[in-house]
Amino acid sequence: MNEISDFTKCKICKIIPDYKSVEKLHTDERLPKEVKELQIIGGYPINCQVRKCTLCGTYYNYYYDHDSQSGVGEGYTDESIERITPKKAQELIKHILKVFPDFPSDLLEPELVVKSE
Numbered sequence: 612m613n614e615i616s617d618f619t620k621c622k623i624c625k626i627i628p629d630y631k632s633v634e635k636l637h638t639d640e641r642l643p644k645e646v647k648e649l650q651i652i653g654g655y656p657i658n659c660q661v662r663k664c665t666l667c668g669t670y671y672n673y674y675y676d677h678d679s680q681s682g683v684g685e686g687y688t689d690e691s692i693e694r695i696t697p698k699k700a701q702e703l704i705k706h707i708l709k710v711f712p713d714f715p716s717d718l719l720e721p722e723l724v725v726k727s728e
């Protein structure tokens with residue numbers, strides 16, 4: 612039943628909200644610094660990553676989008692973090708391995724092994 616591990620006891624994960632999006636260019640709001648402590652286990656080269664807490668194993672989807680088009684609007688920089696279930700993380704990892712076959716998979720493939728709980 613408990614798809615997401617008990618992150619409320621984790622000193623990193625209890626700080627990170629279920630979902631948070633910030634606009635960095637025009638606001639001072641930032642994601643919690645704990646987001647940087649998560650291990651990046653794979654993702655699109657720059658802007659979309661599966662991250663994992665090294666303490667409790669909770670998965671996150673990290674997203675970064677920077678609009679640097681000059682002269683069009685004011686531009687923006689969006690950054691977001693979302694807590695995801697292990698099932699969702701596996702779907703993302705499978706997608707990454709399919710779309711980016713050259714992506715280093717030494718961290719990704721072990722994640723696909725079904726863990727017995």
Ligand SMILES: [Zn+2]
Pocket residue numbers: 618621622623624625664665666667668669
């Ligand atoms: Zn954690």
